[in-house]
Amino acid sequence: QQQVKQSPQSLIVQKGGISIINCAYENTAFDYFPWYQQFPGKGPALLIAIRPDVSEKKEGRFTISFNKSAKQFSLHIMDSQPGDSATYFCAARVGNFNKFYFGSGTKLNVKP
């Protein structure tokens, strides 16, 4: 049973548009929610992360919105650029130093 459900599977956005990727979870014990970005041939790299005591976190053009009551969180990429074209994974973790539960990934294609 998949612990973190991610949608959409793929996304096409025009340059300058907003990309939105959604994730949902059931386990209320999750206490850390990172987003990873993966370019072809590379490993996933941490993009931005949030803890459940905060409803939003922004770093540059990237924002995580977190809805604890709905058990959902999303990644918003403002002013999307062709260089943002990559696969994005949401993840969740229970406790420090423990394993991550990943979503199935979203392949983002930003058209010039």
Added chain:
Amino acid sequence: EAGVTQFPSHSVIEKGQTVTLRCDPISGHDNLYWYRRVMGKEIKFLLHFVKESKQDESGMPNNRFLAERTGGTYSTLKVQPAELEDSGVYFCASSRTGKDTQYFGPGTRLTVL
């Protein structure tokens, strides 16, 4: 500082053969994780080392998979004998104790024919 490295980058083997994957974590990272992504699905946890000890191996699919981390430095993941369903990309990640971020290697793409 050098990132997490994995070897080989690709491996193509026949069903029934043995393959050994290697991961070199970032120097000073006591925590080492193995994950696998199969055919566009989610990245799934396999196991977690703290130094040379297995902290959590709940994700290991079966006893055909053997992971070691002798001396608490690099780790190997052996699949013996390999089956078709073992195909996928195997990622290694490492983290420093006390820090949240896991740093991933580029992965090993394993194809079992």
